[in-house]
Amino acid sequence: MGSLLSYSGLSTKIRAMQRRLIDIPQFQEISQMTSVPQVVAYLKKQPGFEKLWADLDENTLHRGEIEHLLTHTIYQNFTRIYHFSNPKQRTFLALYFKRYEISIMKDCLRKIFDHREATLDLSIFKEFFDRHSQLNISKLTASGTIEEFINNLKDTEYYAPLSRILNSPKEQPLLFDYGMALDQYYFAQIWKVKDKLFKSVDLKEMTQAYGRKFDMLNLSWIYRSKKYYQMSHAEIYALLIPVRFKLHKEEITALVEANDMDEFGKLLAQTYYGRTLDDMTPENLENEYNYVLRSILEVEARRNPHSVAIIYSYLYHKEHEVDRLTTAVECVRYGVPPQETMEHIMKN
Known part of the structure; x- marks a missing residue:
């Protein structure tokens, strides 16, 4: 009740x-x-x-303004839901909101790595982020170097994971490295705090939705890393979200260390997702990821609308x-x- x-x-x-x-x-x-x-x-x-x-x-x-206006409708509707929510529901929204912060930071990082001289104009989002976030949009969009950008995050939770990349032994980390560091931090945080933030039905739904999401993302990243980038085993392991739901550690190891795509496909077919999804092939991983997440959310929203x-x-x-x-x-x-x-x- x-x-x-x-x-x-x-x-x-x-x-x-x-x-x-x-x-x-x-x-x-x-x-x-x-x-x-x-x-x-x-x-x-x-x-x-x-x-x-x-x-x-x-x-x-112009094109850029339309894209920002479309994105702004997401933020405006998020704010409507937030205002209509009670403290318990806002706990989830605060956790979900981090994906928007990461999206903004990735926009800023792309500007820096593309060496664009013009300041990135995200002012349309400023009121929303001033209300919900610790990020200083004005400072971040004006950052001209990666060092300046990370320094402008000093009082936020994102400073530590990005600083580790900046100061890592790897020579000249790429945009991809910083983006992955943000994603991995966010996903790990979700899995770490979900048991404290949610109870009963909410906890079950969050575990199902995020657990399958992380499994499918890991499968996609392993596939793409092997197929398109010929990355070493160590490099692939470093990319993966440190969460396992329906995948076993031994299955992940076998997939990462598969000798070729044929072996990868056979191993994928033996996983929980290969056995339960009709169209689960290496080439169809992205479509299956979208299908799995959409299906879980639609089913759970109908089954438990409250x-x-x-x-x-x-x-x-x-x-x-x-x-x-x-x-x-x-x-x-x-x-x-x-x-x-x-x-x-x-x-x-």
């Missing part, structure tokens, strides 16, 4: 927000459009965007809506045929 009472109002709110997400028929309409302003004008009339974008002039927006699953499921689908819209805008911009545009959209 306590869970029902604590989640009933929030569940109603989120279900209303879910109905405003762009669906497949609407994406098909967008794929037929011939200009980016036409796409923006269309979105301005949709329930999920009309209040947020009412004052925009679609004819003056639980943390309803929050996680909505945010997952909202982020994928934005990914698909970003893809759609790019396809329309370059005149990609509608059928091909839909193929790109459906891959997200």
Whole structure:
């Protein structure tokens, strides 16, 4: 009864927000459009965007601004859920929010590694991050070197993992190294604190969702590292999230040290995911990762609508809506045929 009472109002709110997400028929309409302003004008009339974008002039927006505006709708909806949540629900949202901090930091890191002279303009997100985060967006976006960037994180939890990369024996760490350090830190933190933050149904759902997510990410990283980058065993082990859910240590070792892709495929087929997923092949790992996470969240949100699953499921689908819209805008911009545009959209 306590869970029902604590989640009933929030569940109603989120279900209303879910109905405003762009669906497949609407994406098909967008794929037929011939200009980016036409796409923006269309979105301005949709329930999920009309209040947020009412004052925009679609004819003056450039590509970067549209991408930021789309991302901003995620943050705006996150804030709506946060304001409607009780302290227990905000515990999950605070943990989830770290993925947005990491996304912002990766944008800043890309600017530094690309040697872009212009300051990265993320000012549209400043109010949101000032409210929810310790990150100083202004300082981070103005950072010109990796040393300056990390120094500007000194009073945050991200300083230590990034400092270790900066000061590691490896000569000139790459953008990839810093991005992986952030991801690994975030994932390890989730697994470390979940038992303290969640109880009962919420704990079970978080364990299922994140456990399978981390397993699938590790499988994908092992595959890509061997297939495309010919990385050493030690380098692959260093990439992996230090969490095992349905994968055994011996299976991970065998996959990392497989002699070739044929052996990797045979070993993958013997894992829990290879036995339970019909289309589980090395080449289809990314699609299966998306399928596994989406399926878990949708099933749990239906089975337990008065639980943390309803929050996680909505945010997952909202982020994928934005990914698909970003893809759609790019396809329309370059005149990609509608059928091909839909193929790109459906891959997200």
